[in-house]
Amino acid sequence: MIMDTRKMVRLSLLVSLATVLSILENQLPIPRPLWLKLGLANIITLLALVMYGTREAVIVACMRSLLAGIFGVLPMLMFSFPAALTSSLSMGLLHRAFGQRLSIVGLSVSGAVVHNLTQLAIAYFVLSLNSSSILALAPLLILAAVMAGVLTGLVARYLIKNLIGGDNSFRDSGV
Amino acid sequence: MFIHKLSLTRSDIFLIVGLLAVAIVGLGVVRYMAGGTDTALVQVDGKEVIRASLSQDQRFSVDGPLGSTEIEIKDNRVRVVDSPCRKKICVDTDWIDKPYQTIVCAPNRVVIRLISSRGKDELDGITE
Numbered sequence: 245m246i247m248d249t250r251k252m253v254r255l256s257l258l259v260s261l262a263t264v265l266s267i268l269e270n271q272l273p274i275p276r277p278l279w280l281k282l283g284l285a286n287i288i289t290l291l292a293l294v295m296y297g298t299r300e301a302v303i304v305a306c307m308r309s310l311l312a313g314i315f316g317v318l319p320m321l322m323f324s325f326p327a328a329l330t331s332s333l334s335m336g337l338l339h340r341a342f343g344q345r346l347s348i349v350g351l352s353v354s355g356a357v358v359h360n361l362t363q364l365a366i367a368y369f370v371l372s373l374n375s376s377s378i379l380a381l382a383p384l385l386i387l388a389a390v391m392a393g394v395l396t397g398l399v400a401r402y403l404i405k406n407l408i409g410g411d412n413s414f415r416d417s418g419v
Numbered sequence: 420m421f422i423h424k425l426s427l428t429r430s431d432i433f434l435i436v437g438l439l440a441v442a443i444v445g446l447g448v449v450r451y452m453a454g455g456t457d458t459a460l461v462q463v464d465g466k467e468v469i470r471a472s473l474s475q476d477q478r479f480s481v482d483g484p485l486g487s488t489e490i491e492i493k494d495n496r497v498r499v500v501d502s503p504c505r506k507k508i509c510v511d512t513d514w515i516d517k518p519y520q521t522i523v524c525a526p527n528r529v530v531i532r533l534i535s536s537r538g539k540d541e542l543d544g545i546t547e
Contacts, residue, residue, distance in 0.1 A: 342430060345430045349427055350427075350430060350431035353434060353435055354434060357438060383449060386442040387443075390442065
């Protein structure tokens, strides 16, 4: 991957933004069920996906996950890193497959669902909490992911619209 | 060029509605599988002591570290009548009758939960 300085700086900025959002979100003193999050950092992953593409989105998501893990609860990386990888990858592949037919909101929702199901799969297989009771959480996780995905997708849409201006490309457009 | 669609598309709606449908059907399936409850499972110190049918009204007691906890089953419900513990949280919990509800007396290490005799897996596995 050829990377010019401008792109590198932008990706670094995106990673740091995502990291801050991730850490901030974990420390928000609002009441919520322990393991449910909005996934604010996904906004930045979406931005990276729209600005550059799948590979860059995956890089931003994974770097963010690692950094937030280091500044947060390290063992949680076991859950957050694979989830960041699969969700960003799936969003990229879906974008590639569906192109214009799936908007930012649709991508965000599918990323959120993949994220949650990945973590569930890790809990089921890796931690061998081998009990159907944990799979009973799947519908709930999908429901939560759809709601969070729509919200963050809308935020990403608003952000991209104002940053880039409408349905146009701004790839390397000097924004 | 990386042109991106911003407005909601038909595929978006299909995706979201589809996922919601899957989730709701899933919730229904889970609820159905969890089924009703017909058995009270009493554990002391994590070990099963008594498995009692809810259909049979009865009173019995189990022994914990502090003494004996008296349990009553009546009209398909369970409650702790008396307990040697100090705060009596288990007694205050009063009747339970829904699947996977629990009464816990931490001081006396007694846990009562409602399970289904048909189900092979306990929904509480996650906490153990």
